[in-house]
Amino acid sequence: MSPTIDITTVEALTENIEERRAFVLTAHPDDSEFMCGGTVALLTAVGWTVDMLIATNGNKGTKDPRRTPQMLAAEREEEQREAARILGANEPIFLGFGDGALRADDELRGLVVRQLRRLRPMLVITWDGFRPGFNHRDHRHIGQATYDAIWPDTDDRLFFPEQIEEEGLEPHRPQMMLLAGATEPDVYVDIESVLETKVRAVSAHFSQVGRTPEQLMQAWRERAATEAASRGEDTSDLPRYREAFRRIEWPRQPRRRPPLRTRRAR
Numbered sequence: 590m591s592p593t594i595d596i597t598t599v600e601a602l603t604e605n606i607e608e609r610r611a612f613v614l615t616a617h618p619d620d621s622e623f624m625c626g627g628t629v630a631l632l633t634a635v636g637w638t639v640d641m642l643i644a645t646n647g648n649k650g651t652k653d654p655r656r657t658p659q660m661l662a663a664e665r666e667e668e669q670r671e672a673a674r675i676l677g678a679n680e681p682i683f684l685g686f687g688d689g690a691l692r693a694d695d696e697l698r699g700l701v702v703r704q705l706r707r708l709r710p711m712l713v714i715t716w717d718g719f720r721p722g723f724n725h726r727d728h729r730h731i732g733q734a735t736y737d738a739i740w741p742d743t744d745d746r747l748f749f750p751e752q753i754e755e756e757g758l759e760p761h762r763p764q765m766m767l768l769a770g771a772t773e774p775d776v777y778v779d780i781e782s783v784l785e786t787k788v789r790a791v792s793a794h795f796s797q798v799g800r801t802p803e804q805l806m807q808a809w810r811e812r813a814a815t816e817a818a819s820r821g822e823d824t825s826d827l828p829r830y831r832e833a834f835r836r837i838e839w840p841r842q843p844r845r846r847p848p849l850r851t852r853r854a855r
């Protein structure tokens with residue numbers, strides 16, 4: 590039997606979240622547009638502040654022998670800035686690791702903890718770093734580092750204490766995390782109304798996207814229809830485009846309880 594599918598709007602999804610601040614953490618320039626560009630556009634449209642962190646500089650991923658890694662990295666950072674502008678997000682934060690070189694180690698976790706304490710998001714969106722089967726190495730590592738950074742590290746002043754003592758940051762705990770690329774998503778955000786904005790944001794990544802916005806839109810519509818049909822939904826009407834996530838929530842009170850785990854987490 591297939592699991593219950595929760596199709597929702599961003600307003601319903603975030604109705605219990607106390608402050609409108611979201612933070613999207615990804616591995617590469619273009620990840621955030623593909624995985625949650627629609628959700629980000631919907632959030633910023635209703636007044637959310639959305640920050641983005643891109644852990645690598647995207648200095649690989651070209652078939653053009655004339656392009657050096659440095660040229661590609663500069664180009665991809667600029668593409669990411671334009672995509673963020675289109676979605677209404679803030680200027681992205683780039684950690685500058687080499688493409689393919691991410692590791693979910695203490696260094697990366699500390700860098701993520703610092704940004705979580707600085708930006709204080711209530712909603713965090715990242716890759717599912719724990720999904721079984723194939724997963725891009727960098728996606729796995731940023732997903733795991735973010736997951737581990739949120740709890741317990743960010744909320745405990747004895748983790749990375751120099752950030753508290755020397756940089757004046759304070760512990761923080763988000764309320765909700767959405768994991769993209771999950772094998773078994775449990776929430777689907779309806780992004781039909783901003784699909785065109787998402788296509789424009791993805792298309793800002795010229796160096797990576799070999800299709801026109803119209804071709805992209807057509808391909809996504811066909812995929813949405815195929816996926817809806819495979820779930821046994823009626824597709825005679827326009828297939829509505831969605832972004833799929835696995836949701837994790839942390840209780841606000843009492844403060845000392847561990848997080849509510851997902852079914853798969855141990």
Ligand SMILES: [Zn+2]
Nearest residue numbers: 616617620725
């Ligand atoms: Zn990626």
